[in-house]
Amino acid sequence: MSGRTTALTPPPEAGPPVRHPDAPAPGELIGAHYEYCFGCGGGVPHGLHVEARAGEGVSITAEFRVKEAHQGAPGLAHGGVLATALDETLGSLGWMLRVIAVTGRLETDYLLPVPVDAVLHLRAEVTAVHGRKIYCTATGRIGGPEGPVAVHAEALFIEVKVDHFIENGRPAEIQATLANPDQVKVARAFEVNP
Numbered sequence: 001m002s003g004r005t006t007a008l009t010p011p012p013e014a015g016p017p018v019r020h021p022d023a024p025a026p027g028e029l030i031g032a033h034y035e036y037c038f039g040c041g042g043g044v045p046h047g048l049h050v051e052a053r054a055g056e057g058v059s060i061t062a063e064f065r066v067k068e069a070h071q072g073a074p075g076l077a078h079g080g081v082l083a084t085a086l087d088e089t090l091g092s093l094g095w096m097l098r099v100i101a102v103t104g105r106l107e108t109d110y111l112l113p114v115p116v117d118a119v120l121h122l123r124a125e126v127t128a129v130h131g132r133k134i135y136c137t138a139t140g141r142i143g144g145p146e147g148p149v150a151v152h153a154e155a156l157f158i159e160v161k162v163d164h165f166i167e168n169g170r171p172a173e174i175q176a177t178l179a180n181p182d183q184v185k186v187a188r189a190f191e192v193n194p
């Protein structure tokens with residue numbers, strides 16, 4: 001099949017992204033949104049432990065070191081793990097808009113194999129916003145922030161409210177999360193004041 005789906009192309013009426021006035025300052029480290037998140041949580045031994053920082057405008061930079069547990073072929077990162085790293089970095093863009101957003105669509109191009117122990121230097125940015133739809137892109141480079149692009153993604157994230165998690169998550173984890181004041185603070189920080 002040739003040609004592109006239009007789902008990742010913003011419609012003409014989409015607007016430019018607007019950095020929220022309370023967004024973290026460029027360079028500021030963004031902590032994990034959930035301790036047991038496979039992408040960023042410190043409580044997942046084989047997780048990716050992606051470390052994201054606020055960027056300029058509506059962008060995020062992040063780093064991910066590929067570990068042995070992340071292999072697909074011998075000594076090389078699994079493609080799904082690399083997509084997860086891109087997904088996680090894109091998900092952090094919510095901090096810059098101050099909304100919670102989940103992945104609706106994620107399209108990934110794999111340009112170079114990524115060896116174990118390599119650090120993937122990630123950068124994500126929002127390109128357009130239309131209602132609840134957030135159009136964004138991300139790249140992962142190896143060898144440094146200006147190194148060759150190993151992976152590239154185009155994505156559509158959809159804004160949701162905290163209720164999305166409360167209504168859909170397994171009750172045991174939801175109850176534990178709601179009982180944790182630090183976690184509730186994270187969830188509230190995403191929400192625009194009523």
Ligand SMILES: CCCCCCCC/C=C\CCCCCCCC(=O)SCCNC(=O)CCNC(=O)[C@H](O)C(C)(C)COP(=O)(O)OP(=O)(O)OC[C@H]1O[C@@H](n2cnc3c(N)ncnc32)[C@H](O)[C@@H]1OP(=O)(O)O
Pocket residue numbers: 007033034039087088091092094100101102103104105131132133156158160162165166174177178183186187190
């Ligand atoms: C207990 C306290 C809470 C604690 C909270 C902790 C803090 C949390 C903080 C931060 C979390 C961030 C987490 C980031 C993690 C990394 C990112 C992930 O991996 S997220 C997981 C993977 N993604 C999903 O699981 C989504 C599953 N899908 C859904 O739930 C629904 O489909 C959803 C919400 C995406 C949309 O459902 P609808 O019913 O709300 O809305 P509709 O009307 O269907 O869509 C809205 C618009 O979006 C388009 N759309 C939706 N999905 C699309 C798609 N796949 N492709 C193209 N367009 C799509 C639709 O066409 C529609 O467009 P038109 O407004 O009509 O123009």
